[in-house]
Amino acid sequence: MSIELGILKDLREYFLSGKPLILIDENREKEGDFVYPAELIDESMVEFFVRYGKGLFCLVAPEGDLLSRGFFKLPTNYGANYFIPIDFGDGTGISAYERAVTCRALANRDKKISEFRYPGHVMLIGSQDFSKRRGHSESSVELMKMCGFKPYSVIVEILNERGDSHDFDYLSKLAEKFELKTMSIKDVWRLYVLSNELIKIKSTAKLPTEYGIFEIVSFDNKLDYKEHFALVKRWQGVPLVRIHSECVTGDCLSSLRCDCGSQLGKALKMIEKDGGVLIYLRQEGRDIGLSAKISAYELQDKGLDTYEANVKLGFKPDQRDYAAASQILKALGIDKVRLLTNNPNKVKALESYGISVVERVSLYGKVTKFNVSYLKTKVEKFGHLIEIEGSKEVNL
Ligand SMILES: Nc1nc2c(ncn2[C@@H]2O[C@H](COP(=O)(O)OP(=O)(O)OP(=O)(O)O)[C@@H](O)[C@H]2O)c(=O)[nH]1
Ligand SMILES: [Mg+2]
Numbered sequence: 001m002s003i004e005l006g007i008l009k010d011l012r013e014y015f016l017s018g019k020p021l022i023l024i025d026e027n028r029e030k031e032g033d034f035v036y037p038a039e040l041i042d043e044s045m046v047e048f049f050v051r052y053g054k055g056l057f058c059l060v061a062p063e064g065d066l067l068s069r070g071f072f073k074l075p076t077n078y079g080a081n082y083f084i085p086i087d088f089g090d091g092t093g094i095s096a097y098e099r100a101v102t103c104r105a106l107a108n109r110d111k112k113i114s115e116f117r118y119p120g121h122v123m124l125i126g127s128q129d130f131s132k133r134r135g136h137s138e139s140s141v142e143l144m145k146m147c148g149f150k151p152y153s154v155i156v157e158i159l160n161e162r163g164d165s166h167d168f169d170y171l172s173k174l175a176e177k178f179e180l181k182t183m184s185i186k187d188v189w190r191l192y193v194l195s196n197e198l199i200k201i202k203s204t205a206k207l208p209t210e211y212g213i214f215e216i217v218s219f220d221n222k223l224d225y226k227e228h229f230a231l232v233k234r235w236q237g238v239p240l241v242r243i244h245s246e247c248v249t250g251d252c253l254s255s256l257r258c259d260c261g262s263q264l265g266k267a268l269k270m271i272e273k274d275g276g277v278l279i280y281l282r283q284e285g286r287d288i289g290l291s292a293k294i295s296a297y298e299l300q301d302k303g304l305d306t307y308e309a310n311v312k313l314g315f316k317p318d319q320r321d322y323a324a325a326s327q328i329l330k331a332l333g334i335d336k337v338r339l340l341t342n343n344p345n346k347v348k349a350l351e352s353y354g355i356s357v358v359e360r361v362s363l364y365g366k367v368t369k370f371n372v373s374y375l376k377t378k379v380e381k382f383g384h385l386i387e388i389e390g391s392k393e394v395n396l
């Protein structure tokens, strides 16, 4: 059994043992929620959520499921996906026992809104596509499904003694005190990518190029809905693979500010000769987009380096995720690669998504007086393995 399936099996047993998970959103909200399967929740778990969570007690279901059963959205001016809060049964609705009954009733797919009272005391949230929104709602529902429960979760934000919901230290102390498991939404995303086939081959055509004749392949992509594509040359054994992030300035305009264009040409030559795959990821500007990259260049013209400029603009130094690349490789029937890169983070990222990198093959681009400081920053701040002085491609 893969490690991931083992994790999910353990998690199922953990929930069945009557313990909630602490799910941490480290990127967007920087908050932690208790999460528990709606079909299992009972009075004592609701009481625990209310006593130790203290945030908004919510029941999450896929948006389409709620709409199809007649539940309706509350108006919102900022995109929150709250639905009308509900009660099941004819009591006051607020007791721990009654809120547990309401959650379990909603988890019974046959029950329509007409069997509930509203507005009630259990806030309903519609979860959306996990590929489009990576919040507590989406990740908790997907986690329920991956653990073999129905797609209904109960969540509540965890507030510390002062009522602050952004206290990671408090979360780890609470986890220790009650021996609770914690996971990040990023962990859930990785399990989701490993458990679901989100990218499939769509079309394949012949593409004669100056470097030789390749097959160009497009994909149906339900992972991030971007138009990544691949160039393939039939290979023997473990394929030579280049995972190339889009760089319009380098790849199309032969910019000398970076080494992307020369890397692309070199990679195509090597793949044409050895056989293998070039995956072209639509991740312009280390995934900040072209116009933001030009703003980053503007800051670099004023003296910031490529790392500092991203951060100054409010981005991470490198926004990229390689989940799509891993699924494209699997769609092409590849799970072992010889990877053309100087970037150790790409190797680590691919391996975290289940691709084994049997060899890293350096791919030096041109070193020019226009890109030497950019390359030095990549070595010093991103850990890239480029021997600038040693590179044969130097024309300073
Ligand atoms: N934000 C930002 N992105 C840049 C800058 N210069 C180049 N890029 C982007 O960096 C990415 C480089 O992609 P790759 O060459 O595939 O990856 P890498 O990190 O250089 O690692 P290698 O595999 O060793 O080439 C592209 O998306 C470029 O658009 C810059 O100054 N700022
Ligand atoms: Mg949240």
Ligand SMILES: [Mg+2]
Pocket: 259, 260, 263
């Ligand atoms: Mg590069």
Ligand SMILES: [Zn+2]
Pocket: 247, 249, 250, 251, 258, 259, 260, 261
């Ligand atoms: Zn570039």
